Amino acid sequence: MKNYIYYQINKIYKWYILLIHNIIRLFYRNNNKDFQKIIALNRTSINNKKIFLTKQEYEKNTYGIPGHIFLKLDKPINKFPTYSDLFIFFTRYLKKDLNYLEIGVSVLKNYIQLADNLNNTTLTGYDINPLVPSSEELFNNTENINPELKNVHFGSNNLNNNKYIYFQGSVLDSTDADKFNSQIVNKKFNFIFSDALHEPDAVKSEYKNIIKNNLDTEFILYFDDLGFDGLEETIKDIYLDLKIDNHNLYYSTFYINGWIGQHEKLHKNGVISTVNLYEEIKKENIKLPVLRNFK
Numbered sequence: 001m002k003n004y005i006y007y008q009i010n011k012i013y014k015w016y017i018l019l020i021h022n023i024i025r026l027f028y029r030n031n032n033k034d035f036q037k038i039i040a041l042n043r044t045s046i047n048n049k050k051i052f053l054t055k056q057e058y059e060k061n062t063y064g065i066p067g068h069i070f071l072k073l074d075k076p077i078n079k080f081p082t083y084s085d086l087f088i089f090f091t092r093y094l095k096k097d098l099n100y101l102e103i104g105v106s107v108l109k110n111y112i113q114l115a116d117n118l119n120n121t122t123l124t125g126y127d128i129n130p131l132v133p134s135s136e137e138l139f140n141n142t143e144n145i146n147p148e149l150k151n152v153h154f155g156s157n158n159l160n161n162n163k164y165i166y167f168q169g170s171v172l173d174s175t176d177a178d179k180f181n182s183q184i185v186n187k188k189f190n191f192i193f194s195d196a197l198h199e200p201d202a203v204k205s206e207y208k209n210i211i212k213n214n215l216d217t218e219f220i221l222y223f224d225d226l227g228f229d230g231l232e233e234t235i236k237d238i239y240l241d242l243k244i245d246n247h248n249l250y251y252s253t254f255y256i257n258g259w260i261g262q263h264e265k266l267h268k269n270g271v272i273s274t275v276n277l278y279e280e281i282k283k284e285n286i287k288l289p290v291l292r293n294f295k
Helices: 002-026 033-049 055-060 083-093 109-117 133-138 174-183 200-214 231-243 277-283
Strands: 099-103 122-127 152-157 162-168 189-194 215-223 250-256 267-273 292-294
Touching (some): 033 109, 083 109, 083 215, 083 267, 083 277, 099 200, 109 122, 109 133, 174 200, 200 215, 200 231, 215 231, 231 250, 231 267, 250 277
Parallel strands (some): 099 122, 122 162, 189 215
Antiparallel strands (some): 152 162, 215 267
């Protein structure tokens, strides 16, 4: 009986929080035309995909997706911006072609949007799970850079000159990180998205073993879900560590939609960059709740 009462109270609380966040979303209208075009293109990408993970596949492997998120994974989302929209907008501030690393790609819902709507990019995914069946066609190259590598997939798209890499490994396993660094990485990344295990020790591990020595001189380092216990303090520590060798470094936080949009509460995100994205967001009239600059 106690468990049932707790379940109902928790359900009502989550519904109440979602209601509040959806009311907040109403007050943030984005009128930037370029940003609106990106949002429209990304919504088309995920609508065309239709199903990222079937129920049968989910029963075999959850890909790190909680049950309540899985139920909403393929639901249409509105025009309030997601971090995927923001990523594509941010690429305009990078002088070099995008060399992107996403740590924790899961079913590639974010990754697919970048693959569809960016050109001349190299997109690398790093995840503990095997490649999700719904995206196998994207990794269409049978000629691997190193045929001896296991659990690595390569692909390309001649229409937009994109290259795709999928590496299966754990952020907590230094051996996996060593293989990734020595056999996959051939140039430094100018955009890294951290969205794997949202625990301080895991983020510290991926920063030490994967991120720190693979950042280009000009970069964007983006973190999702700062609301998890101890994570925001960990990101601040990473910022301060990077700032030792790069004094012109900026760190800002804000709230934005995740990959299921308005069907869950807003995510607190953080971005560390050599570009002052805080000022660019304000200048371009991109409306994000609780936008703050860390000094």
